[in-house]
Amino acid sequence: MYAEDPAFWRAGAISSTLVMLIVLAFLTVDSIATIRPGGANVPEYTVINKEIRYEFDSESSRYRPVIGADQPLFGRVYSPEQAEKAMRLGKLVIQSRNCMNCHTFFGNGAYYAPDLTKAWLDPAWQQMWMPMTQAATREEAIATFLMYPEKFPTWSRQMPNLKITREEAEALVAYLKWMSAVETNGFPIHFGHIQTNK
Amino acid sequence: MFRSQQLALKYFAAAMTLFGIMIVAGLLASTNYVQDGFLMNKLDFSVTKMLHIDTMIIWLLMGFIGAVYWFVPIELERETVGIRLAEVMFWIFCAAVAVVAAVFIFVQYGPATEMSLWFINQGRKYVEAPRWAAIGITLVVLVFIYNVVGTAIKARRITGIMGVLMVDLIPLFGLYLIAFPSMTNMSEDQYWWWWLVHLWVEATWEILIGCIMALALMQLLGTSRRIVETWLYIEVALVLGTGILGLGHHYFWIGTPSYWLGIGGFFSALEPLPLLGMVVHAVYDAGAHRMKTTNKPAFFWVMAEAFGNFIGGGVFGFMMTLPQINLFTHGTQWTVSHGHFAFWGAYACGVLAVIYLALQKSRAAQQLDGAAWKWSFALLNIGILGMVGALLVSGIAQAFYERAMGGSTLQAFMEGQTNVWFVQGIVMRLVFGFVFAAGYVVLIYDLLTIGKKRTATEALQARVAGGPA
Numbered sequence: 104m105y106a107e108d109p110a111f112w113r114a115g116a117i118s119s120t121l122v123m124l125i126v127l128a129f130l131t132v133d134s135i136a137t138i139r140p141g142g143a144n145v146p147e148y149t150v151i152n153k154e155i156r157y158e159f160d161s162e163s164s165r166y167r168p169v170i171g172a173d174q175p176l177f178g179r180v181y182s183p184e185q186a187e188k189a190m191r192l193g194k195l196v197i198q199s200r201n202c203m204n205c206h207t208f209f210g211n212g213a214y215y216a217p218d219l220t221k222a223w224l225d226p227a228w229q230q231m232w233m234p235m236t237q238a239a240t241r242e243e244a245i246a247t248f249l250m251y252p253e254k255f256p257t258w259s260r261q262m263p264n265l266k267i268t269r270e271e272a273e274a275l276v277a278y279l280k281w282m283s284a285v286e287t288n289g290f291p292i293h294f295g296h297i298q299t300n301k
Numbered sequence: 302m303f304r305s306q307q308l309a310l311k312y313f314a315a316a317m318t319l320f321g322i323m324i325v326a327g328l329l330a331s332t333n334y335v336q337d338g339f340l341m342n343k344l345d346f347s348v349t350k351m352l353h354i355d356t357m358i359i360w361l362l363m364g365f366i367g368a369v370y371w372f373v374p375i376e377l378e379r380e381t382v383g384i385r386l387a388e389v390m391f392w393i394f395c396a397a398v399a400v401v402a403a404v405f406i407f408v409q410y411g412p413a414t415e416m417s418l419w420f421i422n423q424g425r426k427y428v429e430a431p432r433w434a435a436i437g438i439t440l441v442v443l444v445f446i447y448n449v450v451g452t453a454i455k456a457r458r459i460t461g462i463m464g465v466l467m468v469d470l471i472p473l474f475g476l477y478l479i480a481f482p483s484m485t486n487m488s489e490d491q492y493w494w495w496w497l498v499h500l501w502v503e504a505t506w507e508i509l510i511g512c513i514m515a516l517a518l519m520q521l522l523g524t525s526r527r528i529v530e531t532w533l534y535i536e537v538a539l540v541l542g543t544g545i546l547g548l549g550h551h552y553f554w555i556g557t558p559s560y561w562l563g564i565g566g567f568f569s570a571l572e573p574l575p576l577l578g579m580v581v582h583a584v585y586d587a588g589a590h591r592m593k594t595t596n597k598p599a600f601f602w603v604m605a606e607a608f609g610n611f612i613g614g615g616v617f618g619f620m621m622t623l624p625q626i627n628l629f630t631h632g633t634q635w636t637v638s639h640g641h642f643a644f645w646g647a648y649a650c651g652v653l654a655v656i657y658l659a660l661q662k663s664r665a666a667q668q669l670d671g672a673a674w675k676w677s678f679a680l681l682n683i684g685i686l687g688m689v690g691a692l693l694v695s696g697i698a699q700a701f702y703e704r705a706m707g708g709s710t711l712q713a714f715m716e717g718q719t720n721v722w723f724v725q726g727i728v729m730r731l732v733f734g735f736v737f738a739a740g741y742v743v744l745i746y747d748l749l750t751i752g753k754k755r756t757a758t759e760a761l762q763a764r765v766a767g768g769p770a
Binding site: 107108109112113115116119120123124126127130131133134135137138139140143144145187190191192194195196197198199200201202203204205207208209210211212213214215216217218220221222225226227257258259260261263264265268271274282285286287288289290291292293294295296297 | 333334341342413484486555556561632
């Protein structure tokens with residue numbers, strides 16, 4: 104019977120693999136176009152000059168980032184070149200400080216520390232760190248915390264001091280702000296919209 | 302014994318050493334969950350966790366490479382081509398791993414420059430090794446490919462298994478090149494990073510271990526080539542037929558289009574099929590040969606591989622893969638539970654089976670049995686099942702309290718991590734981690750001693766044959 108012939112199954116293995124690879128290639132071309140900065144799901148890096156919110160969209164039945172009015176970061180408006188430079192530096196901070204082995208980005212990484220996908224929008228910056236650091240803005244509070252995490256602990260599990268410079272901290276804050284504006288199909292669900300009790 | 306097989310034994314020794322380092326690093330990392338501030342500013346969680354994961358990748362890779370160096374001369378009936386170069390690359394590989402581990406432990410991180418990525422840490426999970434070391438790994442794999450393909454050409458013989466193996470080495474090498482670039486855009490970075498991680502772990506490696514298990518079954522149970530090759534092709538068809546687009550389950554939440562929710566969910570739901578096929582194959586073969594074997598430990602580890610791969614990879618993966626569930630489970634201890642079970646079942650058990658097979662041949666033991674392997678088998682499997690169960694409890698608690706109820710913020714994260722069920726699970730994970738470590742100690746004792754002591758019959762036979770008694 105042909106089903107007992109290895110050659111029959113070899114043909115099946117080759118054809119199914121090729122078909123799937125071709126489909127993956129087409130989907131990849133489309134996906135890369137969607138996720139490049141300025142694509143349908145990923146904003147330009149200059150989105151860091153805008154207000155970003157995360158709101159429930161009843162039409163798609165999921166939470167989505169909403170880009171609002173102008174909102175300069177660290178009191179300045181970044182040109183496209185400056186924004187790109189800041190993003191590059193911010194990403195290098197993330198890789199060189201090994202952030203991904205405690206935190207997650209888009210839920211990927213390690214699970215010892217909070218997910219940073221929408222960290223820019225976390226109410227804790229206003230509620231906890233702005234008073235603690237006596238910073239006037241959210242970005243100042245985040246930058247100060249990133250440089251001196253040991254001075255502003257919020258619970259017994261602490262972030263170590265990774266000798267992040269002021270320039271690196273600002274770039275990292277910009278990166279987190281940009282990342283919060285990425286359309287992530289509703290992940291994490293109702294981030295920042297539930298008042299928890301402790 | 303061929304030189305290629307002696308090299309295989311060296312690879313197995315290196316793999317088992319790294320297996321031990323992986324366990325120590327895992328115990329240190331998991332202690333952080335139980336005791337906050339453990340080794341803070343000395344060996345932070347990020348360092349021990351990275352060591353845990355990277356040594357796992359490297360020891361499994363070394364196990365696969367060793368297994369292929371073991372089987373190639375048997376399959377092609379000649380010495381591996383370029384064996385001297387392969388021996389040199391082994392020592393370079395070991396030296397590179399030692400230097401990278403030392404840099405991870407003592408330097409840990411650097412400033413935000415390309416130089417840090419070249420010489421300290423690339424900061425991308427699974428492929429943290431700095432670029433210079435990644436180049437070294439690339440060279441090792443290239444020499445490995447040259448050895449395998451060169452031997453097949455010289456032998457003028459390509460069996461079905463060797464054909465699959467050689468084609469599989471192309472993505473094994475090609476996908477690893479994704480370890481090098483550092484992309485600014487996190488969405489694009491993770492898009493390609495998953496090609497490397499998923500298409501290695503859930504496709505290329507699955508085929509590789511499928512080839513290795515096919516060769517092992519022929520040696521272990523005397524299964525006919527026609528049967529193992531037919532099953533291997535079915536596995537390739539199903540693994541790649543479902544796994545290539547199963548990649549989509551990593552594209553739910555990274556900025557990629559929403560059609561991946563349907564595609565990824567559908568194909569990853571089918572991913573357990575080939576793993577179920579492997580269980581059927583293993584059980585069928587074991588039954589057909591009435592479970593008669595001269596190498597019981599290898600036989601049991603093969604069975605553990607078949608069931609562990611299906612349950613750990615297939616069932617536990619399916620449990621959390623549909624996007625409606627994954628929205629809550631993604632990036633929680635639930636994922637960790639699946640990860641531990643899958644890597645153990647799919648790969649670690651298979652490598653251990655091949656090591657026992659190789660030891661039987663290299664020590665010329667007619668029978669491989671005893672008490673120690675049973676203890677290590679039991680302790681390691683109870684240890685892993687305990688850890689998997691405990692992490693699942695923690696993961697479910699985290700999914701409910703942090704994600705569903707809390708909304709995933711820092712406050713919700715803290716509440717999830719301090720939830721009593723989460724804490725109980727995470728403590729029990731550490732307890733079972735020590736059980737697992739005890740199993741490792743017995744395993745090493747067994748690997749060092751099993752088959753060395755000959756029975757009276759074997760000694761007599763050896764004397765009759767003129768060999769050492």
